[in-house]
Amino acid sequence: MSSFQIIVGSMLGGSEYVAEACEETLLALNHQTTLHLQPKFEQIITDNQTWLICTSTHGAGDFPDNIQKFVKDLTNSTIDLSPVKFMIIGLGDSNYDTFCKAAKELQKLLLSRGCHEIVVIKTLDMSEEIDPEDLAQRWLTDNKDLL
Numbered sequence: 001m002s003s004f005q006i007i008v009g010s011m012l013g014g015s016e017y018v019a020e021a022c023e024e025t026l027l028a029l030n031h032q033t034t035l036h037l038q039p040k041f042e043q044i045i046t047d048n049q050t051w052l053i054c055t056s057t058h059g060a061g062d063f064p065d066n067i068q069k070f071v072k073d074l075t076n077s078t079i080d081l082s083p084v085k086f087m088i089i090g091l092g093d094s095n096y097d098t099f100c101k102a103a104k105e106l107q108k109l110l111l112s113r114g115c116h117e118i119v120v121i122k123t124l125d126m127s128e129e130i131d132p133e134d135l136a137q138r139w140l141t142d143n144k145d146l147l
Helices: 014-028 065-076 101-112 132-142
Strands: 003-009 032-036 050-056 085-092 122-125
Touching (some): 014 132
Parallel strands (some): 085 122
16 A cells, blocks of 8 residues: 555646546555645655646646645755655646646656656546546556556
8 A cells, every 4th residue: 555645736627626536546446645736845745655746737838826836846845855756647738739748847857856757647638528537547547556
């Protein structure tokens, strides 16, 4: 059993719904979870954690308002982040050249800080007829042996 910090970056609620669906799946797989709708970096840094980041991209490739301070604190932190394991789900619209840019930027940032990506980033194209919650849950279930 692992402990997951579910970090949400959302402007309109889509990422929040995906994060809640992921939390449901992780609990069903007997993991512990903490959901962060207003993530605070200093509260998420704990030992033996896996981060699941669910974020959309806003505007011209920007981070959603609620996660901007978290990203800034993560960027400026001097804490050793090499023990952090992470997974990212990005929501976006492929009609824009900034498709899932916030998620991809977070992936680069975490990797540059020495964090370990345990499952390759999952991007969800909201311009297609999809059920993002179901796709995210299936992604977790398909990768349950890596969690």
